[in-house]
Amino acid sequence: MIPSFTFFATAGTVENVGATPVFTDIDPKTLNLDPQHAGKLLGADQQLQEKAKAIIPVHLYGQPADMDAIMELARRFDLTVIEDAAQVLGAEYKSQKAGTIGHLGCFSFFPTKNLGAFGDGGLVVTNDDSLADRVRLLRVHGSRPKYHHHLVGTNSRLDALQAAILRAKLTHLNDWTGARQEHAAHYDERLSNVEGITLPHRSYDRTHIFHQYTIRVAGGCRDALQRFLKERGIGTEVYYPLPLHLQPCFRHLDYNEGSLPESERASREVLSLPIFPELLPQERGYIIKTIEEFFTESGI
């Protein structure tokens, strides 16, 4: 089971192992997997209960999902919890690092991530020795010793050059996270009076490392705001414009528009503003001023 509102890789990996993704809706406040919805789907479907093997909460934009409820659900329905921690490195849920709460946690070092390599890279963490052993095997074509293959894996080693770069950058991660949080606090303060947008929700029991600072723009104005900002030299991004249950490659799963309304609404409303440690206060001020201008000029 996975949330529909996430990057494609969360679902792609499910299909790639021969399983079928079951999409759940999201909590409209945090935009993370809604454990209540997942529980409802499981509770109402005996076949699904028998077949479901794993649940993959995604800690979207840098804020951990509701892990207590997800772990409880996993216990009840005997599911493995694989945390998609690609966007959450360093954030905490009730003082525990996100990615270390479930059975497995998967991190990404894609260049745009808070800790980005100069190419692709990633990391899997687990406290389970047998899972660790299996992941180590999978990463080198299932081979141990060399040229003796116990299972069919893939080539997924972190290459030494990327590891060296990440090691050097890692020493700066806390400072960079602090800078992102400071930018977010400024955005929060200055944008809280702008009618027409909803600021990122912060749950009191977890930290947010602001991989993205994502506002919601209701009333069908999101794309107009994005264009307005672009024309004034401000780049923004929509993560993600089409929820996974409506992607053409999943048509065979028989979801329709309206199946997962909160994921669909989020896809229409979200807009991620520039947030990176090096953002200058004057740049941040310009972004805020331009957003204010949009709402004043358009009279929304």
Ligand SMILES: Cc1ncc(COP(=O)(O)O)c(C=O)c1O
């Ligand atoms: C939520 C999420 N899951 C999975 C991935 C995949 O990570 P990678 O690109 O390192 O394979 C990404 C980012 O790319 C992501 O944002």
